[in-house]
Amino acid sequence: MKNKVVVRISGGLGNQLFRYAAAWSLAQRTGRALYFDLTDFLVFAGGRKYQMGHFAGPAATPHWGWISSTLYLQALIVYKRVNARWFPTLLRWLKVLRLEESSPWICAPAFFEEATSGSKKTLYVDGNCQHLAYLTDEEGIRRELRFAEPPCERNHALFDRVSQGPTVSVHVRRSDYLLIAGSPVLTTAYYERAAALIRSRELSPQWVIFSDDIPWCRANLGFLAGALFVEGNDAEPWEDLRLMATCKHHIIANSSFSWWGAYLGRDTGGMTVAPEKWFGDVPIRTCLLKEGWLTAPSF
Numbered sequence: 003m004k005n006k007v008v009v010r011i012s013g014g015l016g017n018q019l020f021r022y023a024a025a026w027s028l029a030q031r032t033g034r035a036l037y038f039d040l041t042d043f044l045v046f047a048g049g050r051k052y053q054m055g056h057f058a059g060p061a062a063t064p065h066w067g068w069i070s071s072t073l074y075l076q077a078l079i080v081y082k083r084v085n086a087r088w089f090p091t092l093l094r095w096l097k098v099l100r101l102e103e104s105s106p107w108i109c110a111p112a113f114f115e116e117a118t119s120g121s122k123k124t125l126y127v128d129g130n131c132q133h134l135a136y137l138t139d140e141e142g143i144r145r146e147l148r149f150a151e152p153p154c155e156r157n158h159a160l161f162d163r164v165s166q167g168p169t170v171s172v173h174v175r176r177s178d179y180l181l182i183a184g185s186p187v188l189t190t191a192y193y194e195r196a197a198a199l200i201r202s203r204e205l206s207p208q209w210v211i212f213s214d215d216i217p218w219c220r221a222n223l224g225f226l227a228g229a230l231f232v233e234g235n236d237a238e239p240w241e242d243l244r245l246m247a248t249c250k251h252h253i254i255a256n257s258s259f260s261w262w263g264a265y266l267g268r269d270t271g272g273m274t275v276a277p278e279k280w281f282g283d284v285p286i287r288t289c290l291l292k293e294g295w296l297t298a299p300s301f
Contacts, residue, residue, distance in 0.1 A: 004033070004034055004035040005032075005033075005034045005035070005122060005123075005124070005125075006034055006035050006036075006037055006066075006124045006125070007025050007028050007029040007032070007034045007035070007036050007037070007124075007125045007126075007127065008025075008037045008039050008066045008070075008071075008098075008125070008126045008127070009021050009024075009036070009037075009039065009126075009127040009128075010039045010041075010126070010127065010128045011038050011039065011043075011052065011054060012042035012050070013050055014050050014239075014258075014259065015053045015240060015243065015259060015262075016257060016258025016259035016262055017130055017132075017258055018052070018053060019054075019057075019147065019258070019262050020130055020131045020258055020262075021127065021129075021130065021131055022054060022059070022060055022146075022147075023131070023137050023143045023146075023147070024113075024127060024136035024137065025127040026142075026143065027136055027137055027138045027139055027142075027143070028101075028113060028125065030138075030139060030142065031119065031138060032118075032119045032125070034125065036063055037063065037064055037065065037067075038054075038060075038065050038066060039066050039071045039126075040052055040071070041071045041072065041074075041075050045075070053239065053240055056150055056151065056240040057146070057147045057148065057149060057150055057240075058145075058146065058147070058148040058149070058150050059145075059146030059147060059148075060146070060147075070096075073096060074096060074098065074126070077089060077092035077093065077096060080092060096124075097122075097123045097124060098123055098124045098126045099118065099123040099124070099125050099126065100126045100128060101118070101125055101126065101127050101128070101129070102128045102129045103129040103130070103131070103133075106130060106132065106281075107133060107281070107288065107289040107290075108133070109135040109136065110129070113136060130258075132258060132289060132290060133289045133290070134289065134290055134291075134292065140265075143265075144265075144266060149240070149244055153241065153244060154238065156241075157235070157241050157245065160230070160245060161244070161245060161248060163230075164208075164210050164230075164248050165248045167208055168206065168208060169207070169209075169210050169248075169250050169251070170200055170204070170207045170209050170249060170250070170251040170252065170253060171210050171212060171245070171246040171251070171252045171253070171260070171263055171267075172193065172196075172197075172209055172210065172212065172226065172229070173211075173213065173246065173252075173253065173254055173257060173259065173263065174193070174211065174212070174213035174214075174215065174218070174219050174223075174255060175187070175188075175214060175255040175256075175257045175259070175260075176213065176215040176218060177214045177215055178214075184282070186256055186282070188255055188256065188277055188300055188301070189300075189301050190223070191299070191301070192277055192298055192299065192300055193223060193225075193226075193253065194225055195298040196253040196275040196298045197209075197225065197226060197253065199296055199298060200253065200275065203251075203273055204251065204273075208228070209226040209227075209228070209229035209230065210230045210245065210246075211226065211229050211230065211231050212232050212242050212245070212246060212263075214236075216231050219231065232245060239259070242259075243259065243262060243263055243266075246260060246267075247262075247263050247266040247267050247268060248268055249263075249267065249268070249272075250268065250269045250272045251269075251272045251273040251274065252264035252267060252272065252273070252274040253274075253275045254275070254277075255277070256277050256279070256280050256281055256286075261276075264276075273296065274292070274294075274296070275295070275297070275298055276290075276291060276295055276296070276297050277298065277299075277300035278297045278298065278299055278300050279301075
């Protein structure tokens with residue numbers, strides 16, 4: 003039996019995709035079998051929902067097993083709530099090597115160390131893994147993250163429309179970001195600058211707007227003439243992601259969700275414009291700026 007990579011899946015769809023892609027890449031590099039730990043969705047039953055079953059690779063990925071994942075969860079609770087000094091001992095007993103970033107948006111070298119690759123222990127990935135360095139096989143990741151089913155009936159006509167011509171996905175994230183101190187919400191100036199970059203290549207782009215605040219977009223993005231506003235997929239965010247990826251070009255927010263819409267885009271030669279600052283003072287080029295992507299000032 004192969005040694006294992008186990009990844010703790012949690013967060014929204016964008017974060018779930020990052021965790022999967024990093025763990026899948028690690029499993030491929032080290033010749034291991036990949037498993038999911040989904041206990042977060044039981045412990046926090048009222049929070050985010052598991053959404054990876056709509057993608058081909060994740061839909062075929064087995065669960066680690068409730069006994070193993072429950073034992074690990076209990077060890078983690080001891081670490082977080084009781085005494086951190088016991089945690090290494092518990093991990094040794096479980097035969098688990100835990101891989102976690104020391105800080106968000108900073109790549110953890112342990113993912114690539116020879117000692118990690120050669121370890122006989124289960125490699126347990128627990129972190130957001132929002133760094134391009136983890137994603138070592140783009141072609142393989144795009145293949146793994148093919149959608150497992152066709153668009154829902156409600157989106158069929160829109161899917162056909164955005165899959166042709168110079169369509170541009172435009173993502174605006176507002177609701178939860180407005181609650182964060184020093185709000186990371188991007189300004190209309192960012193979207194104006196990003197649109198100008200798209201227009202430098204496309205004479206007549208078709209803007210397709212995705213947002214958790216469509217009324218605000220209708221009131222403030224009038225400079226995107228003739229835009230299509232996508233609504234009705236709040237409970238099925240993978241449908242929005244599918245439509246984003248079907249567009250030719252992309253203007254993304256500082257959001258893992260629209261980042262994946264661009265990464266999985268149908269035209270790998272299309273333009274993607276990203277905000278210079280990803281979150282706080284973190285510049286996107288240090289962790290998430292793909293070769294060929296452009297940036298525009300965030301604020």
